Amino acid sequence: MPIQGNNFKERILSSFDIYENHLNGHKDSAQHKVRVDAIKHFESKGLPTLKNELWKYTNVGFLNGLDFKLDITETNHSITKEDIDNLKVEGIDNYVVIVNGFYNDELSSFDTSLEVKSMKTALNDNKVDFEMHYNAYLKNDTNVFSSINTALSFDGVFIKAKKGLVEEKPLHIINIVDTKSGTQFKQARNLIIAEDNSNFKLYETNHTIGDNTGISNISTEIYVGHNTHLEHIKFQNDTDNGIYFAQSEAKQERDSNYTSNTITLNGKFVRNDLGTTHNGENIETHYYGYYYGSGRNLIDNHTMVDHATPHCESNELYKGVLGDSSIGTFNGKILVRPDAQKTNAYQSSKNVLLTDTAKVNAKPELEIYADDVKCSHGSSTGSIDKDALFYLQARGIPKEKAKALLLLAYSQEIIDKITIEPIREYITQQVELKFGM
Amino acid sequence: MSLLKVENLQAKIEDNQILKGLNLEVNPGEVHAIMGPNGSGKSTLASVIAGREDYEINGGRILFEGEDITDLEVHERAQKGIFLAFQYPVEIPGVSNANFMKSSVNAIREARGEEPLSAKDFLARMREKSALVEIDKSFMSRAVNEGFSGGEKKRNEIFQLAMLEPKLALLDETDSGLDIDALKIVSQGVNTLRNENNAFVLITHYQRLLNYIVPDFVHVLADGKIVKSGGKELALELEEKGYDWVKDHAIEEQTA
Numbered sequence: 176m177p178i179q180g181n182n183f184k185e186r187i188l189s190s191f192d193i194y195e196n197h198l199n200g201h202k203d204s205a206q207h208k209v210r211v212d213a214i215k216h217f218e219s220k221g222l223p224t225l226k227n228e229l230w231k232y233t234n235v236g237f238l239n240g241l242d243f244k245l246d247i248t249e250t251n252h253s254i255t256k257e258d259i260d261n262l263k264v265e266g267i268d269n270y271v272v273i274v275n276g277f278y279n280d281e282l283s284s285f286d287t288s289l290e291v292k293s294m295k296t297a298l299n300d301n302k303v304d305f306e307m308h309y310n311a312y313l314k315n316d317t318n319v320f321s322s323i324n325t326a327l328s329f330d331g332v333f334i335k336a337k338k339g340l341v342e343e344k345p346l347h348i349i350n351i352v353d354t355k356s357g358t359q360f361k362q363a364r365n366l367i368i369a370e371d372n373s374n375f376k377l378y379e380t381n382h383t384i385g386d387n388t389g390i391s392n393i394s395t396e397i398y399v400g401h402n403t404h405l406e407h408i409k410f411q412n413d414t415d416n417g418i419y420f421a422q423s424e425a426k427q428e429r430d431s432n433y434t435s436n437t438i439t440l441n442g443k444f445v446r447n448d449l450g451t452t453h454n455g456e457n458i459e460t461h462y463y464g465y466y467y468g469s470g471r472n473l474i475d476n477h478t479m480v481d482h483a484t485p486h487c488e489s490n491e492l493y494k495g496v497l498g499d500s501s502i503g504t505f506n507g508k509i510l511v512r513p514d515a516q517k518t519n520a521y522q523s524s525k526n527v528l529l530t531d532t533a534k535v536n537a538k539p540e541l542e543i544y545a546d547d548v549k550c551s552h553g554s555s556t557g558s559i560d561k562d563a564l565f566y567l568q569a570r571g572i573p574k575e576k577a578k579a580l581l582l583l584a585y586s587q588e589i590i591d592k593i594t595i596e597p598i599r600e601y602i603t604q605q606v607e608l609k610f611g612m
Numbered sequence: 613m614s615l616l617k618v619e620n621l622q623a624k625i626e627d628n629q630i631l632k633g634l635n636l637e638v639n640p641g642e643v644h645a646i647m648g649p650n651g652s653g654k655s656t657l658a659s660v661i662a663g664r665e666d667y668e669i670n671g672g673r674i675l676f677e678g679e680d681i682t683d684l685e686v687h688e689r690a691q692k693g694i695f696l697a698f699q700y701p702v703e704i705p706g707v708s709n710a711n712f713m714k715s716s717v718n719a720i721r722e723a724r725g726e727e728p729l730s731a732k733d734f735l736a737r738m739r740e741k742s743a744l745v746e747i748d749k750s751f752m753s754r755a756v757n758e759g760f761s762g763g764e765k766k767r768n769e770i771f772q773l774a775m776l777e778p779k780l781a782l783l784d785e786t787d788s789g790l791d792i793d794a795l796k797i798v799s800q801g802v803n804t805l806r807n808e809n810n811a812f813v814l815i816t817h818y819q820r821l822l823n824y825i826v827p828d829f830v831h832v833l834a835d836g837k838i839v840k841s842g843g844k845e846l847a848l849e850l851e852e853k854g855y856d857w858v859k860d861h862a863i864e865e866q867t868a
């Protein structure tokens with residue numbers, strides 16, 4: 176049965192109806208109730224408009240004009256091992272592949288002490304984990320893309336580190352949307368559980384393969400247990416066909432350390448929603464980000480650190496470079512709740528505009544309800560340092576090369592935070608390529 | 613043929629006419645000193661010769677080895693062999709000194725149709741030249757000028773000069789802020805690099821420098837023009853009598 180209408184909301188709702196009609200009798204499951212709640216929420220809210228504070232700089236109305244397929248149970252695709260070879264990073268041997276929202280065992284390859292499996296499998300095998308963590312952190316009520324994901328995602332990757340587990344080798348999560356046969360809208364749902372005293376690293380990338388537009392909506396929930404160390408890198412360097420919505424919500428327990436590093440070099444449209452809630456003392460949260468916009472890229476980073484408990488620290492630095500007619504948005508919020516005394520929270524957003532037609536929207540937000548805290552935020556927007564450019568040129572370095580050197584140096588502060596050497600090197604190379612070096 | 617010939621140069625920034633018809637000729641093998649009061653246009657002259665685009669040239673021209681370079685870009689001039697040691701060297705976070713020099717040396721070589729230096733040759737050159745100005749090799753991995761003391765920045769300028777071996781070096785107050793030991797080191801560096809094919813223009817406020825690097829000519833720049841030129845003894849006379857003496861003198865000469 177073809178989906179009627181070309182309006183985004185109608186498409187989503189009717190595909191949910193089609194799915195429900197095929198359920199025959201499983202409509203009473205707890206799992207299905209979660210979906211129904213989520214779709215109802217989306218139905219009542221619809222797509223956000225510019226009037227919504229969280230979307231005031233980013234218009235998603237274009238989704239209404241996209242003629243995408245939404246056969247949510249379709250698992251056929253044309254992705255091959257050769258495709259994966261092009262996406263792997265040398266030196267990173269463990270990777271898990273998601274194609275069109277579905278975990279793909281054949282294309283994945285890993286030898287790790289982490290528990291890695293499809294969400295579908297985990298739903299049966301890891302009932303306790305699901306009860307505790309599934310849909311517990313995602314903000315379905317403030318982000319309709321999360322509610323769409325909750326309603327319409329059927330798979331993704333489940334990653335778990337058991338208590339005390341230390342895994343040195345990073346795991347690469349490769350998320351692919353195959354658009355060779357037409358415009359697609361695909362959801363993946365991931366659950367990452369880091370039990371107490373565990374320590375591991377994740378590296379996430381997203382790719383659109385094919386000549387049509389691919390919309391990817393990925394929701395990831397992360398539990399960061401007591402005294403756990405988790406480094407989570409996202410590298411977004413998709414083609415101009417890629418439209419990417421990613422929500423990543425973490426809950427952190429006492430003495431834990433979560434570091435997120437989000438680097439965006441390309442994509443037609445990228446919206447990252449990143450959040451963390453503190454649930455214990457002595458927690459550290461580090462958010463780093465770098466984005467480079469060219470052409471008509473739109474790159475939007477929203478972050479939120481919820482300081483709900485005392486004696487914790489958050490530290491955030493996002494840097495952007497916007498060229499051509501690209502748009503960059505940074506909206507970072509720090510919420511310090513009344514109980515969160517002795518909080519240290521720092522946030523900084525810096526941007527460089529390369530052209531008159533590029534644009535940046537920076538909105539740092541501090542909401543503080545505790546009195547004994549140290550918080551600061553700042554944002555700055557400038558252009559390439561003319562004195563530095565003159566200095567480099569005065570040493571014989573051509574202008575374009577000099578600009579590239581300065582921009583690479585600017586990004587390096589963020590890239591250098593990555594502790595995985597092959598990935599740090601790989602991303603540096605990709606940035607160099609971007610700047611024509 | 614002269615190495616540098618500045619003819620009736622006029623330059624302005626915004627509505628500020630800073631150079632008002634300046635003439636200067638420098639031949640290979642010569643050392644010139646330019647002195648003059650604060651704000652008279654010395655740094656402006658050096659920047660304009662190096663090609664800084666913020667200034668509008670509204671009269672005159674600059675010849676380098678006989679070629680009119682007035683419209684060339686900054687890096688093209690540097691590639692031809694013009695070097696400006698900055699009065700205020702710029703800090704460049706995130707770019708190491710070594711990487712900076714490698715990009716610079718190789719850009720200049722490329723412009724001359726030469727192959728890039730091998731890693732080995734480059735390192736050898738770095739080692740030799742940093743020894744010349746007594747810069748510790750740990751500086752090479754540090755970001756360009758970032759956190760350097762005033763004196764270290766100036767020494768780094770001379771290190772770069774030594775690395776690039778330009779035909780014409782403009783040293784804008786390289787002696788300011790140097791202690792006596794550093795001044796000797798810098799001067800010895802310059803004296804080592806001097807030869808019959810290259811030339812130096814030293815902008816300075818202090819005749820002390822000229823005891824170490826002895827100039828062939830001393831010029832006084834006041835109000836956007838060279839108002840007096842002479843031999844090295846002019847520097848001593850200036851130190852004694854001050855700039856007012858030259859200004860009055862220049863006016864007398866003009867009205868005479």
Ligand SMILES: Nc1ncnc2c1ncn2[C@@H]1O[C@H](COP(=O)(O)OP(=O)(O)OP(=O)(O)O)[C@@H](O)[C@H]1O
Nearest residue numbers: 625626628630648649650651652653654655656657
């Ligand atoms: N960007 C600018 N806008 C306006 N005026 C400027 C600008 N840059 C320089 N000037 C002016 O040009 C004049 C000459 O400056 P310049 O730096 O060349 O002087 P100087 O002779 O090098 O002085 P000093 O001995 O203090 O280094 C000064 O009056 C200065 O204020």
Ligand SMILES: [Mg+2]
Nearest residue numbers: 654655656699
């Ligand atoms: Mg000056």
